[in-house]
Amino acid sequence: MKQFYGEKTFGLIDCNNFYVSCERLFRPDLANKPVVVLSNNDGCIIARSNEVKKLGISMGAPYFKHKALIRKYNVTVFSSNYPLYGDISQRVMDVLMQMEPEVEVYSIDEAFITFPKGKYLDLENYAGFLKNTVQRDTGIPVSIGFGPTKTLAKIATWFAKKKSSTDSTFVMNDQHHLETLLAGVDVSDIWGIGRRYADRLKKQGVHTALALIQCNDTWIKKQLTIAGLRTVMELRGIPCISLEKAPPVKKSIGTSRSFGQPVHALSALQEAVATYTTQAAFKLRSRGLKASIIHVFIRTNSFRKEQAQYCNSKTLTLSESSSHTATLIKAALTSLKAIYQPGYHYQKAGILLSGLVPENYEQLHLFNAPDPSSISLMEAVDTINKRWGRDTIQSGAVGLIRDWCHRQLEKSPAYTTRWSELPIVKAAPPETFSVA
Ligand SMILES: [Mg+2]
Incomplete structure (x- = not known):
């Protein structure tokens, strides 16, 4: 056996x-x-x-x-x-x-x-x-x-x-123990089977993990794709998924948040977007990366049907990838200005940095060599903020009063x-x- x-x-x-x-x-x-x-x-x-x-x-x-x-x-x-x-x-x-x-x-x-x-x-x-x-x-x-x-x-x-x-x-x-256990596990509680797939299985009469492992492989693959079949093999005790020891390489870094109260003024949105960009830029540098694409979005509260709704976003490609807070804030605020419309109750804003490359990856611009003093400035800011808290030194663009801050x-x-x-x-x- x-x-x-x-x-x-x-x-x-x-x-x-x-x-x-x-x-x-x-x-x-x-x-x-x-x-x-x-x-x-x-x-x-x-x-x-x-x-x-x-x-x-x-x-x-x-x-x-x-x-x-x-x-x-x-x-x-x-x-x-x-x-x-x-x-x-x-x-x-x-x-x-x-x-x-x-x-x-x-x-x-x-x-x-x-x-x-x-x-x-x-x-x-x-x-x-x-x-x-x-x-x-x-x-x-x-x-x-x-x-x-x-x-x-x-x-x-x-x-x-x-x-x-x-x-x-x-x-x-042992196997017997396993089968008794799986009889008590609902398909929606299996790791790797999302709600949509679980609903589909239930519609066809497969409610428990035990019932699922007894299904035919071709049928499983048809219902759940190859990834689902891998999960079923694992449920049968055959290892198909190994440990991922290195964290997957990040494709993007983002920060977005709902506001503590609705925001109307461009100036408040500017402070929020500058703050999120500052946080994302810090994450970027701490992972040794630079970004070349910056995406900004704003939106109203879609649950408040009685209010006028608006949402928009803008993506901007930098001429040169950067991890410098001021450069990224400048780009983010340019995008924000382009999409902002007065007269709405804004509920959320966010930014997403992508096109990530390692810090040491240089694609030098003919006339724009990176300024070494700006790199050491960012290093100094990060060191101080790591030690004394992340708001110790920051760009003036993030504002001081910050009414929009979340509760x-x-x-x-x-x-x-x-x-x-x-x-x-x-x-x-x-x-x-x-x-x-
Ligand atoms: Mg827990």
Whole structure:
């Protein structure tokens, strides 16, 4: 009989209620208390503690709809604090990379690992050890699933989360075990099968992962394309998707956001677009890239049907690729001016940088050699902003008042990324507060 595990074992490590767990790190008084984290602009609920899940508040639910419930159950509310989550995520990934040579950072709170057959004799034991190590070194609780393929590891983690809150690890054992499990997995919960494909399968009577793996390959390929067939092979325990250790090369870098309140004036839109361009230019430089195409868009709120609607965008190609904030802002503002129409309630603006090339890729312009002083200026600005916070030095174009800025009324401090916001540890028994 075919061995259930092949040459490699795959694992998925998924941080539990990640944004909530990050907030609780610095607020240990909130352990076992209901907590939510809101999206940019405090619009929707994007992370919930288990206590909140039990109240029946769903993922992505609008905040205003549940305000009464939140007050009634004394739920603590946080605006999203991405510098904090990004930093804690890096710590979790660092711990995993110290333990395993093959790690794929899949998202801010998930990572795949893989290791050869026989490396660990007792997989249950190893999953527990890994979980405890991440928790001890970072303070973040995780769920871990092991299986013979990436897709099955993802399903194993899903079962790990369904188990008791104390254990939260799950190892697939054998073919029989697998089939029992897959009978309980809805096709819409399979990693790699989108909602449209799941609906199509259900219409044809295929509702569970078990029913899907029993279908004929030609039929599967016809319904789900070759990518779907690969997913089904993985569900059968045949590895077809390997770990992506290097992050895929970025094709574009963008920043866009909804405003805290509707914006009418060109000057406010200019400040917003300059701010987003500054942020995107910083990301560009930190990845060692330059951009040659800049795309700017603005739009009104399409949900407010009673208001006049307008949306437009403009793409501009630079004569020479650049990562210089002032050059990119100038191009972005030229595009903005061309598409701006007065008299509308603007709700969102954004920019997208593409045509990315490595910094050292020079296509010298006959009369326009890059000015070395402008490169060192950007390096100096980035160094200062990295150290003292990203708004320390910036272009005058981003404005000072910024009425349009998105709302973040409940944001916690940047505990780990800003000197001025470091947590202060008061004299207290060590078991009640420990800084990771
Ligand atoms: Mg998670």
